[in-house]
Amino acid sequence: MKILIVEHPQVAGFIVQGLRDEGHDVHVAADGDGAMALSRSGVYDVIVVAVDLPSHGGVRGGVRVGAELRSTEQTAPVLLLTSGDHDAERLVREAGAAGYLAKPFRFALLLERLGALGCRDQLVSFSPA
């Protein structure tokens, strides 16, 4: 799968390494601007966005990044990475995301969620509608 990770470099490291070890094509952006630039130049299967990105003037910049990605031609489902937010479901709605995973998480769980989201996207594209 082609996966875009939008996350602090501090956290992104192991995610990128782990996903590459699994054979995925992984691209990384540290903030919203980087994410939009990468999003314009390629089609992704899944996009992972941290909620607590400092960009866009706020601790929850990731929510706006998610929403902005949805407003482009990019149709990849977004998985939010939350950090102890008690209102995760609301954030998912605001970001137009497909779901969330709370940090820290088991790597196996991330793989499982990404797999499900990637598959779902494929099923949608092969459906007659």
Place this chain on the structure above:
Amino acid sequence: MALTEDVGRSEPQAPANRTSDRPLSPQPSRQQDRFERLLAAGLEIFSQRSIEGVLQHVADAARDVVGARYAALGVFSEDGGSLSQFVTSGLSQADRERIGDSPTGQGLLDLLIGQPEPIRATDIKQRTRRYGFTPHHPPMQSFLGVPIVSRDRVFGKLYVTEKIGGDGFDAEDERIAILLARKAGVAVENARLLEQLREFQASRDRFYAMMNHELRNALTGVYGWLDLLVRRGRSTAPHAAIQAMAAAEESVQLLNDLLDLSRLDAGRLEMNAHEIVTEMILGEALSTVGPLADAGGVRLEASIESRTTARTDPKRIRQILVNLLRNAIQYSPRDEAVRVVLTATDSLVSFSVIDRGPGIDAEQQQYLFDAYAGSHQERAGTGLGLTLSRRLARLLGGDIAVQSDPGHGATFTLQIARVVHPG
């Protein structure tokens, strides 16, 4: 106490405007009436929820009880240079609009700011231009101004003008105004202290939120890299990596507890009540701690003495039970059992978690549920779990109690209401 002064006291050529302190003819009914009005005003003032409400009622009461056509009350800003609040009584909306903005420390008001004593004058009419009345101000002659003081600080001024049925204000009027001004002073001071407290709480909440994100991201990195290391070869993963992973998990637990406690302190932890089957919640908690019990060679036993339902927050009950079970497993010797007994009455559900560990002495029991009490040594290694559990249990309409005989294990009993009422 009454310092009778002419407004223009600093000018030697000031006309003799001194008011007389001679009491009015004795009128017990009038005094009785004033006393009763003052009492009623006091009750009304202290039942106000907002500072604006208090100030308005003080101004209204001053006008009413003293017997004046107009009253105004100005509160100085924290730096004392201007007015942060200004209310009037007796002036129509149209009058207020004609006068324009609240006075800004010029003329009469300026004089009042610099004057910590009461001022009484029978005629200030000829000085209106000089002392800061705007051209459209209603005509005013008799005047009484008193400082709003609380704890030796002057917070503002209360003044009444145009005595009804008399030439000027007397000493009794002044005492009443001082009393009412004192009430306003206490209210202003309390409102400012409350505001400071709110600011402090807000900055503490922001700090908690920031620390949560920073720590969580740092731990996510530690946890994630260790996870990759362990995943690569479960059988060949270094013992150190597995231990480090367990330590990282514990740190995450501590961070989660800290976050919940900070939300409890801020009153922002929400309960989501559902209809639940109590033994199912217990079953879920037991299966969560199953691997930990297996690793420690501890058996888990459950006695369901009452099968019942409850309307409560299942997530929080599970959280408390998992915490109590983890502690019990951690302190149990190998090959021993941790037993949970579930009972219920019409109004309460009880879960007793019983272990055969070393037990807890009376002194330790004191600090067990209160992370804010006790010294670092007294609380070393106890974490936040029990503090959080008790606070959650109380939100769920119950509590947690401990019974322990050192050397003979401990029993932690969680009680929750069958029906939890949010808020």
